[in-house]
Structures are given as C-alpha cells and as structure tokens.
Amino acid sequence: MPRRRLTRALATAVLALAAATATGGWTFGPHTAIVEGPPPGAAAWRADDSLGVPLPDPATAAPAEVAAFFAGLSEPQRAQLAARHPLTVGNLDGAPVELRYAANARNWQAFHGTAPEPGRQLLAFDPRGRGTFAEVFGDLPSAERVAVVVPGSDNDLDSHRTPTTWARGLLAELAAHAPDVPTATIAWVGYTTPDGVGPDQATDRLARAGAQRLDRFLAGLAHTTSPAAAPTVLCHSYGSVVCGVAARDAGAAFAAGDLVFLGSPGTRSGSAAALGTEARVWASRAPSDWISAVPNVQVLGLGHGTDPTDPTYGARVFTSDDVTGHAGYAAPGSDALHNLSAITLGAYQLVSCAPTSPECSDVPVL
Known part of the structure; x- marks a missing residue:
C-alpha cells in the first residue's frame, strides 16, 4: 500500500475509534472481562448420576441434544434436576422454557435475597x-x-x-x-x-x-x-x-x-x-x-x-x-x-x- 494510502487508512481508523466511543475521552484501561463457558455448577451437573445416565454436557451439548434429553424425562425428573442444578438448567439452551423460568426464579432469589417480581419470566440468568x-x-x-x-x-x-x-x-x-x-x-x-x-x-x-x-x-x-x-x-x-x-x-x-x-x-x-x-x-x-x-x-x-x-x-x-x-x-x-x-x-x-x-x-x- 502506498504511504499516502496507508496514512489515510490509519487516520480513518483513529477517527473510527474516537467516534465509536461517542464521548470526548478515551480509556486506555484493561479490556472488559468476558464471561464465557457454562455457568457455575457445571461440574456438579456432570457428576450427577441420579438418573443412571450421563447428563448432557452444558459446555458441548447442542441445543437439539439437550431438548431430546429433557423430552425423555418425566415431569418429576425434570423438576428434581432444576432444583438440584438451577444455574445449569436455567441457562441451558434447549431445556424446556417453563423449567428454565422456575430455575431462574431460584437463581434470582439466591443472588438478590428476594424472589423476583410476580410474572417475571427469566429464560437465562448468570450473575x-x-x-x-x-x-x-x-x-x-x-x-x-x-x-x-x-x-x-x-x-x-x-x-x-x-x-x-x-x-x-x-x-x-x-x-x-x-x-x-x-x-x-x-x-x-x-x-x-x-x-x-x-x-x-x-x-x-x-x-x-x-x-x-x-x-x-x-x-x-x-x-x-x-x-x-x-x-x-x-x-x-x-x-x-x-x-x-x-x-x-x-x-x-x-x-x-x-x-x-x-x-x-x-x-x-x-x-x-x-x-x-x-x-x-x-x-x-x-x-x-x-x-x-x-x-x-x-x-x-x-x-x-x-x-x-x-x-x-x-x-x-x-x-x-x-x-x-x-x-x-x-x-x-x-x-x-x-x-x-x-x-x-x-x-x-x-x-x-x-x-x-x-x-x-x-x-x-x-
């Protein structure tokens, strides 16, 4: 790239950075820490053998695999898993919607110390x-x-x-x-x-x-x-x-x-x-x-x-x-x-x- 074009490109990049901040300042601090991976409790979930079969790995199981697993459980079995592992079930894509609501109501209460407002429907909750x-x-x-x-x-x-x-x-x-x-x-x-x-x-x-x-x-x-x-x-x-x-x-x-x-x-x-x-x-x-x-x-x-x-x-x-x-x-x-x-x-x-x-x-x- 000719020097003039390179200079113009770099100047444009600086303008993009400044404008993207939408303010007049700039922070040269650490990047925002990304929360990645399955929620806390995944290890306990993987170790749970109460059903006699392995539970779908929250880090690797596709939502289709998760949905099929829960479809094969009885209502009491689903409820017991949600009660034992609310953070996992509440954030497990492919798990039944209503089951996730119930699990995340528990997660909310554990984090905030009070129950969520009546009618709130949390499909995910990771603190x-x-x-x-x-x-x-x-x-x-x-x-x-x-x-x-x-x-x-x-x-x-x-x-x-x-x-x-x-x-x-x-x-x-x-x-x-x-x-x-x-x-x-x-x-x-x-x-x-x-x-x-x-x-x-x-x-x-x-x-x-x-x-x-x-x-x-x-x-x-x-x-x-x-x-x-x-x-x-x-x-x-x-x-x-x-x-x-x-x-x-x-x-x-x-x-x-x-x-x-x-x-x-x-x-x-x-x-x-x-x-x-x-x-x-x-x-x-x-x-x-x-x-x-x-x-x-x-x-x-x-x-x-x-x-x-x-x-x-x-x-x-x-x-x-x-x-x-x-x-x-x-x-x-x-x-x-x-x-x-x-x-x-x-x-x-x-x-x-x-x-x-x-x-x-x-x-x-x-």
Whole structure:
C-alpha cells in the first residue's frame, strides 16, 4: 500500500475509534472481562448420576441434544434436576422454557435475597461478572411470532433499560396491530457488552464471544418453542456487530427469519449477501442518531465496516424519521416501532420503506 494510502487508512481508523466511543475521552484501561463457558455448577451437573445416565454436557451439548434429553424425562425428573442444578438448567439452551423460568426464579432469589417480581419470566440468568440474562414478555410457549432484542454497550444485569423497554413496547405494539396473534418478545442481554468508553467498542472481540452465545440461544428457541415463523432478531448499536458476526458464522443455520439492524456502526460484513444467512435483512437509522458520526470503515481490526442502511449493502431499509436520538427506535407512536411490528408479524406490505429502498417491502407475505 502506498504511504499516502496507508496514512489515510490509519487516520480513518483513529477517527473510527474516537467516534465509536461517542464521548470526548478515551480509556486506555484493561479490556472488559468476558464471561464465557457454562455457568457455575457445571461440574456438579456432570457428576450427577441420579438418573443412571450421563447428563448432557452444558459446555458441548447442542441445543437439539439437550431438548431430546429433557423430552425423555418425566415431569418429576425434570423438576428434581432444576432444583438440584438451577444455574445449569436455567441457562441451558434447549431445556424446556417453563423449567428454565422456575430455575431462574431460584437463581434470582439466591443472588438478590428476594424472589423476583410476580410474572417475571427469566429464560437465562448468570450473575458472574456484570451479569447476563434473558427476559421474556408474553407467552413464549404459545407464541406464533417472536422477536429477540439484542442490545449494545453498557447493558448488563443491573443496567438494561433499552432492551427491556423495547421488548415491552414492541409487545404492546404487536398486540395493538394483531390482537388475535399470540406473540412474545425477549430482551436478550446474553453476552458481555462493551462497558463504558474503551477499545472494545471499536473491535469485534466481545462480538465474537457474544455471537456464539446468540447462535446457541436462537437454536435453543427453535427446539423448545413452535412459532409459526422463525424469530425476528432486532440488533441495536454494538448489538448489530454481534448479530452480524453470528449470522456470518452460522450461515444458513442462523435461526432467524428476519434480521434487523438499528442504529448500527456496521456489521463486520460488507453486504447483506456476505452474511450468508437465509434471513431477510433489514436496516434503519434515525436522522438524529449520533451513530451517523461513526466512520464506516474497517482498518487493522478497528471499526465495523459498511453502514447497513447504505444502498450498496443490500438490506431492506425502512424509515425511522420521527425517532429521536440513538435509543428511540421503540418509542410509542414512532414509525420505527410500527415498522418493527410489521416485520415481526410478517406483514411486510405495511412497512414504510426509505426513499433509498423503495422495494423493501416487496417480499412474500408469510
């Protein structure tokens, strides 16, 4: 590469780093520690021979294998396993939904000292590090349409306003538009997100770890629920990097029907086609979203690449014209929330397309 081009590339990378932080400062501290592997208690689970057969390894067993194992147990056997190993069962993709709810109610009480609020449905709960969890809104086992919200930076067990607010708001919008269709939404804070200002926001280190977890989570849903369509996955900010890596790594096995990028800094792929997924790919960015200041480059591992709302990316781009800021895509009454509801319901003819993507809703109606 000529020196002038190299200098320009390095300067662009620095700009990408600065913009990705969304603040005026920079932290040269340690990377965020990633919580990986099975939850605490896996060793005790593996050593449990009470059923006379080996239990599926929480670190290596595929969700399909886990689902088949639990399908062969009686209700008392399932309940006994959940009572003895709540952290394992509560976070085991492929285990029955209601059993995970019960196990995670125990996990919540053990961690907080009080029972969770009545009606809370935790499909995952891991208190290690800053904590990860997944919360369900609606009746997931009977839902015909499901949406999964994948958030960006600064979300964890203690701070998760954006994903849970989005999940609640979308569920209400779905009920308003299609009251006869059983629906459910999930706030999936299931990976270690970037924490504060630092280099993790401009690299894919946390996204790669999160992508593995997201792929397993979606595969688990496919084997424990029976919606009429594969879930819609809504990916916000750095969450779109996680989703992009997950889709690219899983390819045709990525268990989503629709993949939506919102306020995205890039997806680590140059185009929707490069993701290799069979999911319909959508994108939107509000005019006032500060993410537009992030240079869409990828140089020396820094930056996340092409803006998915760019016409060259090839996503179906819909409007978010009346959204304010970076986190307002599920604001009540907004065109963005209306469009997210239409996509989740498969009512693509109701999606408001951006001027750069006039044919975004021209897809078969399921």
